[in-house]
Amino acid sequence: MSRLQVVSGKGGTGKTTVAAALALALATEGKRTLLVEVEGRQGIAQLFETEALPYEERKIAVAPGGGEVYALAIDAELALLEYLQMFYKLGSAGRALRKIGAIDFATTIAPGVRDVLLTGKACEAVRRKDKHGQFVYDYVVMDAPPTGRITRFLNVNDEVAGLAKIGPIHNQAQAVMRVLKSPETAVHLVTLLEEMPVQETSDGIAELRAARLPVGRVVVNMVRPEVLDGDGLELAAAVPRSSIARALSSAGLGGARRGGHAERLVDPLLAQAEEYAERYALETEQRAVLAALDMPLHELPLLAEGMDLAGLYQLARELREQGVS
Numbered sequence: 001m002s003r004l005q006v007v008s009g010k011g012g013t014g015k016t017t018v019a020a021a022l023a024l025a026l027a028t029e030g031k032r033t034l035l036v037e038v039e040g041r042q043g044i045a046q047l048f049e050t051e052a053l054p055y056e057e058r059k060i061a062v063a064p065g066g067g068e069v070y071a072l073a074i075d076a077e078l079a080l081l082e083y084l085q086m087f088y089k090l091g092s093a094g095r096a097l098r099k100i101g102a103i104d105f106a107t108t109i110a111p112g113v114r115d116v117l118l119t120g121k122a123c124e125a126v127r128r129k130d131k132h133g134q135f136v137y138d139y140v141v142m143d144a145p146p147t148g149r150i151t152r153f154l155n156v157n158d159e160v161a162g163l164a165k166i167g168p169i170h171n172q173a174q175a176v177m178r179v180l181k182s183p184e185t186a187v188h189l190v191t192l193l194e195e196m197p198v199q200e201t202s203d204g205i206a207e208l209r210a211a212r213l214p215v216g217r218v219v220v221n222m223v224r225p226e227v228l229d230g231d232g233l234e235l236a237a238a239v240p241r242s243s244i245a246r247a248l249s250s251a252g253l254g255g256a257r258r259g260g261h262a263e264r265l266v267d268p269l270l271a272q273a274e275e276y277a278e279r280y281a282l283e284t285e286q287r288a289v290l291a292a293l294d295m296p297l298h299e300l301p302l303l304a305e306g307m308d309l310a311g312l313y314q315l316a317r318e319l320r321e322q323g324v325s
Contacts, residue, residue: 186216
């Protein structure tokens, strides 16, 4: 299992939820995982029902078996100050630059600088070792930008390396790309069983492969339970209205006489069956598209009670049972 797990997906597919569940799954049985947020949305704090994350690594959960999940919300400005101190020993001069707005300018205007800082901080956590020479974190999970931006986000270090031929920036970019383009990294894509997310997932995989970035798995999120299979839908479409009314009556839902309560339920039930049949056909088609990608595929259920901390642990168990670690 790669030590840097990058999670992306089309907006609305629940990529942050999947990243958090993955971090919990990987931390099971005594492992230590760092969950990294790079978009400044504080989505991780909301999922784990805790206060907003500062720019520091903080333990936010304990996984089954005693593992630990730490979280970090990377602030690009503070990461740049850290970078300037590390390589240029600017210290108070760096803080002065922040006061006059130079740091904000560099992280929002200068091409690629922000993404280099964000990916660089995550890769530093992957490589970091303690005084005994052991990795501080067994895994780092990154809640990354959406699929439409993920390849450029991860590949921007190549652009910076091309601009800076020598010096600390060049060396930093090269070190980051060595991690991102190695077996240490896997980029997972989250989708729904809907046409647009599946198409964006397919396009994202093609772009990642063209950039020689390591693609990991596809996670289908919020999968609704199967009520009827194809045979059941064919049978439902063939049953006469009168038979449906009698079946409802025998179940205690009103008399079968014409105009009775059971008969009034027939049309709504048939309408629901038709709607379900359309969704079933769409989902079957999208599953075939995903299968053709020839990638490891996992499905996570739609939680009827909505997403809370208990639901997050349930999704983590699902991932463990499906062999993600």
